[in-house]
Amino acid sequence: MSRWKCGIEGCDARFEDVEGAIIHQTTEHTRHECKVCGTIVPDGYFAIRHAFDEHTRAEFVRAYDADSSAVRVREEIKSDVEEEADLNSVVQTLREQGAL
């Protein structure tokens, strides 16, 4: 059973490793425009990381009309990914593919 699921807008692509999931999210899905600052970021993990590294929880909730459980779900995804992923290798792979 593949434990990582893409999860973007009902996409149920599954991956054995988290790096594969992030690469898929970045190369196969359209980019996301941050509703707080308008920056274009890859959807999925990178969009979550952008929202929580660059903005406060309050800004996120206001811009996305989100509630505290939406924040908690995203924080859990972010920490799960960061525990598991070799993000340097993900970024390097994406740069080599010209996706970043």
Ligand SMILES: [Zn+2]
């Ligand atoms: Zn997907």
Ligand SMILES: [Zn+2]
């Ligand atoms: Zn932003």
